[in-house]
Amino acid sequence: MDQFYFPCMNRMYMQKQISIPNGIKITISRAFVPDQPYTNMFPLDEALLKGTLFPNLYVPYPIKSME
Amino acid sequence: MWIYEKKLEYPVHIKSKDLKMAKLLVAQYGGPDGELGAAVRYLNQRYTMPTGKTKALLNDIGTEELAHVEIIATMVYQILHNATPEELKQAGLGGQYVQHDNAPFPTDVNGVPWTAAYIATLGDPVTDIHEDMAAEQKARATYEHLIALTDEEDIKKVLKFLWQREVVHYQRFGEALVDIYEYLDSKNVFDMSIKKEKSAE
Numbered sequence: 001m002d003q004f005y006f007p008c009m010n011r012m013y014m015q016k017q018i019s020i021p022n023g024i025k026i027t028i029s030r031a032f033v034p035d036q037p038y039t040n041m042f043p044l045d046e047a048l049l050k051g052t053l054f055p056n057l058y059v060p061y062p063i064k065s066m067e
Numbered sequence: 068m069w070i071y072e073k074k075l076e077y078p079v080h081i082k083s084k085d086l087k088m089a090k091l092l093v094a095q096y097g098g099p100d101g102e103l104g105a106a107v108r109y110l111n112q113r114y115t116m117p118t119g120k121t122k123a124l125l126n127d128i129g130t131e132e133l134a135h136v137e138i139i140a141t142m143v144y145q146i147l148h149n150a151t152p153e154e155l156k157q158a159g160l161g162g163q164y165v166q167h168d169n170a171p172f173p174t175d176v177n178g179v180p181w182t183a184a185y186i187a188t189l190g191d192p193v194t195d196i197h198e199d200m201a202a203e204q205k206a207r208a209t210y211e212h213l214i215a216l217t218d219e220e221d222i223k224k225v226l227k228f229l230w231q232r233e234v235v236h237y238q239r240f241g242e243a244l245v246d247i248y249e250y251l252d253s254k255n256v257f258d259m260s261i262k263k264e265k266s267a268e
Binding site: 031032034035036050051052057058059 | 077197200211214227228229230231232234235237238240241242244245248
């Protein structure tokens with residue numbers, strides 16, 4: 001009877017790690033931020049004004065006139 | 068020690084006399100989620116980071132936050148310095164004039180002086196990095212609120228730059244967090260407190 005009420009002890013459901021794409025394992029109860037892929041750069045003078053060297057980190061400002 | 072560059076990280080040339088905006092900009096100077104708090108937070112937390120890389124990261128970002136303090140203070144000063152006492156009073160800055168004339172003073176928007184109560188150092192790298200990630204998001208949101216409150220392009224473009232830096236710092240702290248977990252999981256480290264005892268021997 002108890003088997004219907006006990007939490008399932010199947011090992012498969014006890015794992016703390018979860019696989020996400022690119023072969024990365026993330027862990028429950030831990031925050032995860034993916035590494036920034038190191039690709040491409042803005043020209044230096046542009047980067048100094050934009051606030052980042054990296055196009056993949058650059059966020060155009062949500063307000064249209066400020067992009 | 069530091070080496071000082073006698074220029075701002077982003078140029079500030081504010082022609083406008085938007086005194087009401089100067090009153091609001093101090094949010095990022097001496098406010099709870101401002102740049103001064105960020106600098107003091109990171110520069111104190113760096114000592115208890117577990118790896119050279121994470122110590123260096125907090126050192127570098129803490130240093131950059133000092134450069135941001137300078138940018139905000141410059142903006143506030145450029146707006147305030149030509150204002151007459153009467154103009155300051157009209158803009159709700161009578162209190163500023165009485166206590167500080169046109170000198171910048173690190174308070175929040177309501178005039179509450181900056182306090183170390185705005186920051187935390189727990190000595191636990193996972194905890195501290197979480198606080199830092201939250202701090203970057205709070206500063207980002209505050210910049211968005213400030214940008215929404217002004218039409219001056221001179222002010223907006225500086226705020227947009229600082230806003231972008233918050234996004235970059237958030238990414239770096241996120242990478243540091245994953246790094247710290249990896250370090251704590253490595254076979255030589257069982258527990259941060261054990262690690263500390265070892266290094267004290």
